[in-house]
Amino acid sequence: MSLKLRGLRLTAITSEGPYGATLLFGDGLNVLRAGNTSGKSTAVQAIVYALGLEPMLTSKYEVPLPHAMKEALTTEDEQEIAVLESHVLLEVENREGSVVTIQRWVKHETIKTNLVAVWSGALIREDGEGIDRRDFYVRLAGSARSEVGFHDWLRKFIGWDAATIIKNDGTEVPLYLELVFPLIFVEQKHGWSGIQAQTPHYGGLLEPKKRAREFLLALDVYNGARDRQLLRQEQQQIVAAWAAAEGTFTATLERLGVVLKGVPQEPSMEWPLIVQPTLTIAGTEGWRTVDELIEELEGQLRELIGSDIPSAEQVSGEMAQRLAAAEKELNLLGAAIAQAEEEEQFEEESLRALDGRLAALAEDRRRHEDVMKLRRLGSTQGLRKLEQECPTCHQPVPEVLLSGSEQAWTSMSIAENIQFIDQQVETFRGIRDEVVSALAAKRVRITALRERSGELKREIRALKNTLTSASDMPSVATVRRQVLLEERLGFLRRLEADLGGFLMALGNLANRYFNVRRALDTLPEQGLTESDERKLNFVERSFTDQLREYGFRSFSIDLLSISRASYLPAREGFDLGFDLSASDWIRVIWAYLLAILEVARYRSTNHPGLLIFDEPRQQAAETLSFAALLPRAATSARFDQQVIFATSEPEESILEMLSEIPHVYLTYSGRLLRRVPSVEE
Amino acid sequence: MPPSEHKTERFRRVFDVPFSFDERPIPVPAELRPVWRVPMLLLIISHCRAQQATWQQLHLLNWAVRSQRSRRIVISIIAGHESIDRAIVRYEPSLARAVDLAVGVGLAFWEKGRALKLSEEGKALVKQIEEIDGVFIEEREFLARVGSKITQNFVARLLEWRLK
Numbered sequence: 001m002s003l004k005l006r007g008l009r010l011t012a013i014t015s016e017g018p019y020g021a022t023l024l025f026g027d028g029l030n031v032l033r034a035g036n037t038s039g040k041s042t043a044v045q046a047i048v049y050a051l052g053l054e055p056m057l058t059s060k061y062e063v064p065l066p067h068a069m070k071e072a073l074t075t076e077d078e079q080e081i082a083v084l085e086s087h088v089l090l091e092v093e094n095r096e097g098s099v100v101t102i103q104r105w106v107k108h109e110t111i112k113t114n115l116v117a118v119w120s121g122a123l124i125r126e127d128g129e130g131i132d133r134r135d136f137y138v139r140l141a142g143s144a145r146s147e148v149g150f151h152d153w154l155r156k157f158i159g160w161d162a163a164t165i166i167k168n169d170g171t172e173v174p175l176y177l178e179l180v181f182p183l184i185f186v187e188q189k190h191g192w193s194g195i196q197a198q199t200p201h202y203g204g205l206l207e208p209k210k211r212a213r214e215f216l217l218a219l220d221v222y223n224g225a226r227d228r229q230l231l232r233q234e235q236q237q238i239v240a241a242w243a244a245a246e247g248t249f250t251a252t253l254e255r256l257g258v259v260l261k262g263v264p265q266e267p268s269m270e271w272p273l274i275v276q277p278t279l280t281i282a283g284t285e286g287w288r289t290v291d292e293l294i295e296e297l298e299g300q301l302r303e304l305i306g307s308d309i310p311s312a313e314q315v316s317g318e319m320a321q322r323l324a325a326a327e328k329e330l331n332l333l334g335a336a337i338a339q340a341e342e343e344e345q346f347e348e349e350s351l352r353a354l355d356g357r358l359a360a361l362a363e364d365r366r367r368h369e370d371v372m373k374l375r376r377l378g379s380t381q382g383l384r385k386l387e388q389e390c391p392t393c394h395q396p397v398p399e400v401l402l403s404g405s406e407q408a409w410t411s412m413s414i415a416e417n418i419q420f421i422d423q424q425v426e427t428f429r430g431i432r433d434e435v436v437s438a439l440a441a442k443r444v445r446i447t448a449l450r451e452r453s454g455e456l457k458r459e460i461r462a463l464k465n466t467l468t469s470a471s472d473m474p475s476v477a478t479v480r481r482q483v484l485l486e487e488r489l490g491f492l493r494r495l496e497a498d499l500g501g502f503l504m505a506l507g508n509l510a511n512r513y514f515n516v517r518r519a520l521d522t523l524p525e526q527g528l529t530e531s532d533e534r535k536l537n538f539v540e541r542s543f544t545d546q547l548r549e550y551g552f553r554s555f556s557i558d559l560l561s562i563s564r565a566s567y568l569p570a571r572e573g574f575d576l577g578f579d580l581s582a583s584d585w586i587r588v589i590w591a592y593l594l595a596i597l598e599v600a601r602y603r604s605t606n607h608p609g610l611l612i613f614d615e616p617r618q619q620a621a622e623t624l625s626f627a628a629l630l631p632r633a634a635t636s637a638r639f640d641q642q643v644i645f646a647t648s649e650p651e652e653s654i655l656e657m658l659s660e661i662p663h664v665y666l667t668y669s670g671r672l673l674r675r676v677p678s679v680e681e
Numbered sequence: 682m683p684p685s686e687h688k689t690e691r692f693r694r695v696f697d698v699p700f701s702f703d704e705r706p707i708p709v710p711a712e713l714r715p716v717w718r719v720p721m722l723l724l725i726i727s728h729c730r731a732q733q734a735t736w737q738q739l740h741l742l743n744w745a746v747r748s749q750r751s752r753r754i755v756i757s758i759i760a761g762h763e764s765i766d767r768a769i770v771r772y773e774p775s776l777a778r779a780v781d782l783a784v785g786v787g788l789a790f791w792e793k794g795r796a797l798k799l800s801e802e803g804k805a806l807v808k809q810i811e812e813i814d815g816v817f818i819e820e821r822e823f824l825a826r827v828g829s830k831i832t833q834n835f836v837a838r839l840l841e842w843r844l845k
Contacts, residue, residue: 363748363819367711370816374720383806385786386715401713401775401782412706414716420708 001609028637039672257448728828
């Protein structure tokens with residue numbers, strides 16, 4: 001048991017004073033008996049209202065209680081008096097023994113109907129002086145999820161905090177209580193038309209009714225599917241994050257004339273990568289790795305620092321040599337750049353030509369397709385004439401509109417031609433892709449070469465400065481060279497650091513990816529676990545046993561089972577439908593709901609241990625006697641469970657049905673709401 | 682002897698090793714196929730003022746409809762964004778054959794030798810085409826925008842420039 005009803009009190013403050021009714025519930029079977037129009041359904045609806053579950057009864061924003069609680073009630077002596085204020089109190093207890101009283105107003109001058117107050121004590125059975133009250137809200141957008149949402153509190157009270165459902169878009173949201181309660185509560189007017197007949201319709205949820213059954217029975221299979229779903233989502237996030245990081249980093253590098261090699265575009269399961277990623281820069285002689293360059297430059301810097309800064313005169317000879325070398329390199333570089341730019345232009349033109357070609361091919365293909373559509377859908381003679389003989393000159397219509405008397409070849413059919421075009425498109429696309437990557441590489445190279453060219457120019461200027469400066473001045477060129485080296489080294493080392501940071505980020509992602517993949521692999525096969533099977537077996541046995549006890553007649557009970565796919569009663573694998581009589585449907589619903597209640601006694605489920613049945617209006621034809629159904633429900637007393645049954649059966653016959661079984665009997669004569677506020681056993 | 686055997690024979694005289702030619706079908710662009718060209722022609726006529734077209738109008742629209750580029754140029758010229766000399770209209774011999782064919786199978790006819798009009802059968806075919814979704818999309822869109830604006834006056838101006 002995780003939700004037990006202890007008492008219900010309806011109160012209406014009228015112009016003639018307070019009116020109301022109090023019902024005290026006990027364990028096991030509780031039978032509430034009253035005449036047909038005297039408000040027994042009001043009591044049941046009040047319970048639903050107090051729990052904020054009215055979406056089960058009505059789709060409009062109205063209070064599902066009768067006139068008597070909202071506007072005016074009729075007294076014992078048939079007088080109508082106005083109702084000024086009214087509310088409902090519901091005292092409940094949970095598994096931990098915590099007792100609270102829920103209060104919700106029906107009519108009040110200031111308090112709105114979407115406020116639900118929870119008193120931390122028993123206001124009906126006891127006095128309730130000085131106990132706390134907390135206010136919550138229902139039926140506001142998001143009240144199922146926010147802190148002040150009443151259902152959020154109720155969920156925790158019942159012990160259903162972990163109840164979730166997956167939406168069609170793959171996200172997970174809390175499971176709405178009004179989706180589960182149709183398995184606990186069956187209302188008079190529409191509740192008996194099918195199993196879970198009063199489930200409200202919410203869009204975007206993945207199989208809500210099935211999920212409700214799964215949840216109530218606490219089947220493991222949901223967790224498996226849910227876990228798989230969440231893992232897949234995480235996997236997608238990791239892949240996206242990886243691609244974004246790789247894309248951004250590579251783009252930044254390209255702008256600096258640097259190329260990153262060895263990092264895959266998709267997450268890798270192995271980390272660190274077998275082949276270490278490297279950064280390469282284009283130089284005059286070709287591509288060099290950043291590592292190599294750093295080593296080389298560090299060597300040069302060491303040399304430079306080791307020796308003192310020479311004076312201009314001392315170094316003039318060396319300087320002159322170096323100047324000559326730098327100028328030569330700059331020349332070569334100039335030629336290299338010019339050629340690289342020419343190649344770049346060539347590739348760009350190729351690209352333009354290819355795009356033009358592809359566009360023309362696309363257009364031609366579309367036109368061929370148009371002909372196919374015309375042939376298929378337009379069937380005038382006119383079109384067909386174009387493919388046969390010309391009625392005027394009696395010559396075969398040429399296949400091609402070229403001049404020349406005879407066609408010395410066969411032309412392709414439309415279908416063949418389309419195929420041909422597709423092949424061409426594939427080929428040219430392939431070529432285009434290559435051109436695109438060649439172009440990208442060339443551009444990166446040009447950037448690097450231009451940078452080097454700039455460096456060289458600065459060095460040459462400095463050298464010339466030194467050579468023309470006063471002889472005992474320190475060699476500007478040498479100083480400059482050292483600064484340049486340090487700058488370049490700084491740049492390269494920053495690149496390395498960035499690479500390190502980038503790889504670390506990827507490493508984290510790779511780790512997560514590995515874990516997610518492994519988790520996915522180790523998830524058990526989708527399907528019912530052994531424990532699930534045992535529960536469903538039990539439900540099946542209890543269900544069929546009950547139907548035998550109740551006198552099910554529509555067809556042989558041997559044909560019934562509980563579907564392992566839908567967890568619903570099925571006849572030879574098919575959902576139950578029109579082949580059942582109305583009274584047999586009642587037996588089925590009773591037996592099914594009770595079977596789930598029963599399995600909760602022996603196995604761990606999410607059932608709150610409570611069922612509420614409001615007797616169906618007797619349809620024409622068959623009258624169903626609940627005599628066989630009540631004894632089974634009465635067994636709930638032994639297991640700390642409750643079944644509340646509201647009926648308008650004549651007192652004599654109901655007392656006879658109850659004579660041999662343990663029960664709590666609640667009855668009243670006349671109207672439910674009266675001046676004396678208590679209805680006792 | 683059929684063309685393929687003829688070729689084989691000639692080459693056999695040059696080389697004395699046995700070989701043969703296999704005839705493979707050759708791709709033909711859609712715009713040279715009567716089954717595409719004639720309906721296109723009929724569509725052009727149906728979009729002209731009074732549903733009839735002179736040779737000049739036909740040549741211009743036939744050229745215009747060929748590619749995305751030419752369509753764009755004509756639309757720009759009509760909107761006044763570009764000057765008239767941007768359009769370099771090419772005369773196409775295959776158009777003449779297409780027209781002959783259309784007339785030959787009875788889908789169009791020459792009125793007073795000046796203007797090409799649609800026959801009843803031609804009109805029916807055009808109606809059929811327009812009812813089908815997704816054929817001649819680009820071409821129909823273009824003609825709808827531009828067709829009636831290609832008056833004889835306009836065409837004369839455009840082609841005149843070339844002669845100057």
